[in-house]
Amino acid sequence: MPPTVNSPVVTSLLPVILFIVIGFYTGRRGWIRAEAVKDLANLVFMVLTPALLFRTMSSVHVQDLDFGPIAIYFAAAMLVFGVTMAVLGFSSLAAARALANTFSNTIMIGVPLVSLVFGEAGLVTLFTLISVHALILLTAATVVFELASAREHAGRAGGTQQAMWRTVLQAVRNGIVHPVPLPIIAGLLFAQTGLAIPAVVDKPMLLLGQALGPISLLLVGVTLAFTKVGHHFKAALRIAVVKCVVHPLVLVALAWALGLSGMPLAVMIVAASLPVGANVFLFAQRYQVAEDEVTASVAVSTALALITMPVVILGVTKFFAV
Numbered sequence: 001m002p003p004t005v006n007s008p009v010v011t012s013l014l015p016v017i018l019f020i021v022i023g024f025y026t027g028r029r030g031w032i033r034a035e036a037v038k039d040l041a042n043l044v045f046m047v048l049t050p051a052l053l054f055r056t057m058s059s060v061h062v063q064d065l066d067f068g069p070i071a072i073y074f075a076a077a078m079l080v081f082g083v084t085m086a087v088l089g090f091s092s093l094a095a096a097r098a099l100a101n102t103f104s105n106t107i108m109i110g111v112p113l114v115s116l117v118f119g120e121a122g123l124v125t126l127f128t129l130i131s132v133h134a135l136i137l138l139t140a141a142t143v144v145f146e147l148a149s150a151r152e153h154a155g156r157a158g159g160t161q162q163a164m165w166r167t168v169l170q171a172v173r174n175g176i177v178h179p180v181p182l183p184i185i186a187g188l189l190f191a192q193t194g195l196a197i198p199a200v201v202d203k204p205m206l207l208l209g210q211a212l213g214p215i216s217l218l219l220v221g222v223t224l225a226f227t228k229v230g231h232h233f234k235a236a237l238r239i240a241v242v243k244c245v246v247h248p249l250v251l252v253a254l255a256w257a258l259g260l261s262g263m264p265l266a267v268m269i270v271a272a273s274l275p276v277g278a279n280v281f282l283f284a285q286r287y288q289v290a291e292d293e294v295t296a297s298v299a300v301s302t303a304l305a306l307i308t309m310p311v312v313i314l315g316v317t318k319f320f321a322v
Helices: 008-029 034-057 068-088 092-102 106-152 164-176 181-192 199-226 230-258 263-272 279-286 291-319
Strands: none
Touching (some): 008 106, 008 199, 008 291, 034 106, 034 181, 034 199, 068 092, 068 106, 068 230, 092 106, 092 230, 092 279, 092 291, 106 181, 106 199, 106 279, 106 291, 199 291, 230 263, 230 291, 279 291
16 A cells, blocks of 8 residues: 555655755755855754764663664675776776765765654664764775775876875774764763763753754755756766665665564665765865766765655565564
């Protein structure tokens, strides 16, 4: 039976789509300048996100966390990454596309979506993934990018390359000392003390965390309004299809083969279906490869996800969540 308008899945997805559409309209109308988007993004990442992450994880005990579905998530991501590199060849361009195929927008879309569909229990699972998501994928991507760059510039006279161990160490450090994983780790450490956050601190953190979802989704819509896809549409669409369709299907296949189910796995599948995350553009910009293509893929995958995510959520809540 198809879901009704009042079903939990539909009522959870409608606000997500509505906020993105409102943000898009706001950007198109010029009520927000393109120059202000970066400032709004900083507000989300530097203030609202740490408040929600720390407060949610401050009452979670490490022994209660389930890392099994997270391991399956990364197995699927690495499989998609590896196949992309094998098909396209070992190059910086292939690395940029492989990272775009596997790196999800877990904060700006994932957090509000999972919160609405699965509640706080789902958020704990998602935050556990987020705590190592950037660390694992970006560190692996850094190694691949550096190796590919060294190979491509091997014949450049006088070229100097940073030692690989320094590159990996820097990537690990940047993956931990960051406004996303750092408050998760701090919250978990605080939870192990058995203490409670004082009410005078907890209430402001609660209000800041509640603001994250709406502002993040509005910002996604505003960003879409200012993104020009242009002649990179076909390449961006290929990335979007792999990210929003192939990536979650690979995860589903692995879970099915291992006989896994449950809400944590359902959250991982939804996370795999999310559109391309903004960190991919930062890598493309740093290594000066496929910058326009990656920017276009963020926009196209976000638009495609508005169609594919409802299908994914309906499927996982029916077949995987218990």
